[in-house]
Amino acid sequence: MISLKPNKNITKSCFRMKNNILSILLLFYTFPLIAQDIEIKDLKTLNAPGFQILDIAPNTIDKPSNPKAFAASLMSLTSSGTALPKNFALEVSPYWYFKNKNATVSQYLNIKEENRSNSYTGLFNKMSMSIASVYSDSTSGSLVKNTNYIAFGMRTNVFTYRNEKQNQKLRTALVNFSERVIKLRPNQKDTDSLEQELNATSNRIRKLYGELMAESNDSLKRAINEKYINAITRKTLIKKKLDDLENQAPDLLENNIKKDTLSQNYLKELDDLPLFQVDAAFAYSEAFPENKTENKHFNRSGVWINATLNAFSFDHEELNDNLTLMMCSRFISDNISNENTVNEFYRQKAFDFGFKIEYSIKELSLSFEYLKRDYSNDSNLNSERRVGTLQYKISENLYLTGSYGTNFGSDSTLFTLFGINYGLGKSELKSK
Amino acid sequence: MDNEIYFIEKKENEIFITVTVSTHGIATTEVKLFQDGSIINKGFSTNGAGLISKTSLGTDIKLDGTTIKIETDIVLTKVPKSAWESCFKNLEIHYYLEGGKANQKQPIELLSSEKKKSSSGETIVVIKRIDLLLE
Numbered sequence: 001m002i003s004l005k006p007n008k009n010i011t012k013s014c015f016r017m018k019n020n021i022l023s024i025l026l027l028f029y030t031f032p033l034i035a036q037d038i039e040i041k042d043l044k045t046l047n048a049p050g051f052q053i054l055d056i057a058p059n060t061i062d063k064p065s066n067p068k069a070f071a072a073s074l075m076s077l078t079s080s081g082t083a084l085p086k087n088f089a090l091e092v093s094p095y096w097y098f099k100n101k102n103a104t105v106s107q108y109l110n111i112k113e114e115n116r117s118n119s120y121t122g123l124f125n126k127m128s129m130s131i132a133s134v135y136s137d138s139t140s141g142s143l144v145k146n147t148n149y150i151a152f153g154m155r156t157n158v159f160t161y162r163n164e165k166q167n168q169k170l171r172t173a174l175v176n177f178s179e180r181v182i183k184l185r186p187n188q189k190d191t192d193s194l195e196q197e198l199n200a201t202s203n204r205i206r207k208l209y210g211e212l213m214a215e216s217n218d219s220l221k222r223a224i225n226e227k228y229i230n231a232i233t234r235k236t237l238i239k240k241k242l243d244d245l246e247n248q249a250p251d252l253l254e255n256n257i258k259k260d261t262l263s264q265n266y267l268k269e270l271d272d273l274p275l276f277q278v279d280a281a282f283a284y285s286e287a288f289p290e291n292k293t294e295n296k297h298f299n300r301s302g303v304w305i306n307a308t309l310n311a312f313s314f315d316h317e318e319l320n321d322n323l324t325l326m327m328c329s330r331f332i333s334d335n336i337s338n339e340n341t342v343n344e345f346y347r348q349k350a351f352d353f354g355f356k357i358e359y360s361i362k363e364l365s366l367s368f369e370y371l372k373r374d375y376s377n378d379s380n381l382n383s384e385r386r387v388g389t390l391q392y393k394i395s396e397n398l399y400l401t402g403s404y405g406t407n408f409g410s411d412s413t414l415f416t417l418f419g420i421n422y423g424l425g426k427s428e429l430k431s432k
Numbered sequence: 433m434d435n436e437i438y439f440i441e442k443k444e445n446e447i448f449i450t451v452t453v454s455t456h457g458i459a460t461t462e463v464k465l466f467q468d469g470s471i472i473n474k475g476f477s478t479n480g481a482g483l484i485s486k487t488s489l490g491t492d493i494k495l496d497g498t499t500i501k502i503e504t505d506i507v508l509t510k511v512p513k514s515a516w517e518s519c520f521k522n523l524e525i526h527y528y529l530e531g532g533k534a535n536q537k538q539p540i541e542l543l544s545s546e547k548k549k550s551s552s553g554e555t556i557v558v559i560k561r562i563d564l565l566l567e
Contacts, residue, residue: 096515099522101454104481108456109510113479174480178460181505182476192464192471195501199466202435202563203497249557250550253505257555267509 048089049153050132053283053302053332055142055385055408089132095125105174110160110274112167119161127156135291142300142409144287144337149299151285158305159278166272173269180263186252187245194242201235273310273322280305287335289343297335297345304330304352321361328371329353336381349376354385363393373408383408435499435561436540439533440492442566447489447531449474449500452539453482454524456515457508457556465489467498474500482506482525489564492531496566502527506556516553523547527560533567 051057106113107121130153136143143149162170208228215221257263280303287299305328312323330352338344354371367389375381387405394400440447453459459482463474477483482504489495504525508516526539540562547558 093515096512096518099454099524100456101524103454103456105456105458105510106480113481171479174458175478177458177507178476178478178480181458181460181507182462185503185505195464195466195499196469196471199497199499200469202499206497206565246548246557246559250548250555253557254507254550254552254555257507267507270510 048091048128048130048132049155049281049283050089050130050151050285051134051153052281053151053153053285053300054132054134054149056134087133087135089130091128091130093126093128095127100125106171109170109270110162111170111174112162112164120159121157123156123158125157127154129154142334144289146290148288148291149285150288151283151299153281153283155279155281157277158280159276160274161276162274166275170270170272173266177263177266177270180260180266181253181257184253184256184260184263186249186256191242191245194238194245198235198238198242201231201238205231205235272316273324275310277308278305279308297343300332300334302330302332302352304328319361321359324356324358324360326356326358326369328355332373334375336378348378348381350374350381351376365389365391367391371408435563436527437563437565438529438540439536439567440495440531440564441533442493445492445531447492447495447529447564448486449484449489449502450486450528450530451477451482451484451502451504452526452528453504453506454522455482455506455519455556456511457506457519458510459504459506461502461504463487464501464503465498466501467495486530492564492566495564498564500562500564502560502562504558504560506558508554508556513554520547520549520553520556523556523558525558525560527562529562532564 048057104113105111107116107118107125110118110121112118131151132153133148133150134143135148137146139145205228208224208231212221212224212228215224282301282303284301285299286296289295289297307327309325310322311325313319313321315321332350332352334348334350335345336348338346350373352371352373354369356367356369358365358367360366369385369387369389371385373381373383373385385406385408387403387407389401389403391402392400449463451461451463453461458480460477460480461482461484462476463484465472465474474487474489475484484502489498489500506519506523508519511519523542525542527541528539529536540560542558542560546560547556549556
């Protein structure tokens with residue numbers, strides 16, 4: 001377990017700042033969850049919009065997934081005596097912290113129900129917010145030497161479509177799973193028998209109470225009272241036995257489900273990807289040269305839409321393979337530095353358009369993404385990004401990732417990223 | 433925890449139950465009626481939402497002294513682990529009973545002592561008992 005507590009210096013600096021991004025940073029730092037210990041399972045290299053707007057995420061076009069309630073990427077939180085934290089990302093999905101009166105698993109997995117298509121379930125449901133910080137110690141791509149970049153991002157699912165065949169398959173899996181759960185409930189015979197006895201005893205208590213109230217003869221009253229007390233004692237004992245069984249029930253049921261092959265198969269069927277998805281994201285970043293708040297200036301903001309088509313598989317049952325095609329279009333407002341100056345910038349609008357193709361088979365996935373960036377007023381700044389990524393799932397929440405290609409920028413920066421995706425200092429970004 | 437009480441009358445009214453569950457986990461609800469030493473299964477949900485649509489429990493005059501046991505099991509395997517605690521905290525189950533004495537509290541709500549979770553937090557079991565009594 002890694003403890004991530006707010007840093008006093010950071011908090012003080014944020015209070016002094018009147019700009020938006022530091023206020024957001026403060027909000028993230030004071031978010032109730034962040035005061036908790038972060039477990040290693042919640043750490044991963046994020047393809048958060050905050051990283052993507054800076055062109056340093058392993059994948060600019062990200063395969064959609066349901067957001068975690070909380071995730072963190074921690075390359076280094078040491079601020080080296082300066083005011084701002086460096087090299088980290090936090091992502092939260094606020095939805096999970098509110099009550100939803102109409103939540104269902106079909107809504108969550110976008111499975112069509114009798115009266116609802118569940119293709120659109122609201123922008124808030126799958127919204128996640130992230131904050132990312134990246135310190136660049138060398139000039140590379142759009143990043144300037146000795147500058148800390150802090151970015152805020154949001155993303156959400158706009159639309160998810162499953163065809164009728166997929167919907168039917170998933171609905172059947174839910175029906176089958178429910179039937180298994182009923183069969184796998186632990187201690188059913190004992191529980192039912194105790195429930196019957198409890199019901200009979202409760203009725204006996206009620207009857208004896210009526211007799212006790214109606215009886216005027218003292219000796220008969222005493223006899224009834226004794227039976228009445230005995231019945232209450234018996235009821236207490238039965239309830240105690242039922243409580244013991246009920247306390248054990250969640251763990252026993254969980255074990256039964258985990259051991260049950262049929263249940264596991266039905267759960268696996270629910271992982272089937274939807275046919276088509278549209279996701280939207282927004283990100284805003286500021287740069288802090290020398291990592292000082294007084295040097296801060298706007299860096300870049302962008303809004304983008306990704307469309308994903310899970311197009312094809314050779315043998316989904318046996319290989320669990322899938323071919324995914326993704327398209328991305330992104331509008332950017334960029335702050336470009338004037339040539340041969342350090343602190344002079346001018347705004348430029350740019351448009352990114354590109355695609356990603358990914359084939360995954362069992363634990364392995366191979367992808368290639370291409371993006372073209374066109375600036376509206378200066379074609380000399382136009383550039384392209386081509387990155388191939390190989391990812392291997394070592395275990396649940398642990399991935400080995402390698403990326404190779406050229407990043408945006410006039411010098412066609414060679415981009416390599418290789419590491420285990422917890423991002424605990426193992427990942428490195430090299431440029432030539 | 434004492435059972436909830438729903439008062440019925442001798443009007444030969446049919447008594448109905450409806451159960452709604454609000455969770456992103458896979459919920460399965462089963463309703464059983466305990467009466468005079470016997471168990472009557474009133475059905476279970478099959479759509480993963482834990483919903484029991486309006487179901488007849490029988491006529492009021494035959495239901496005095498019966499106990500309805502409603503068990504809802506929720507499996508959170510498909511929900512991110514980091515949200516399991518919130519799912520447990522924010523779980524809502526509403527139990528609607530119809531056909532009994534007028535002006536009783538509706539819906540009957542889930543009490544925090546009635547829900548229990550596994551050590552990992554992945555599985556939640558909720559048991560509600562309601563006694564049907566002639567007033």
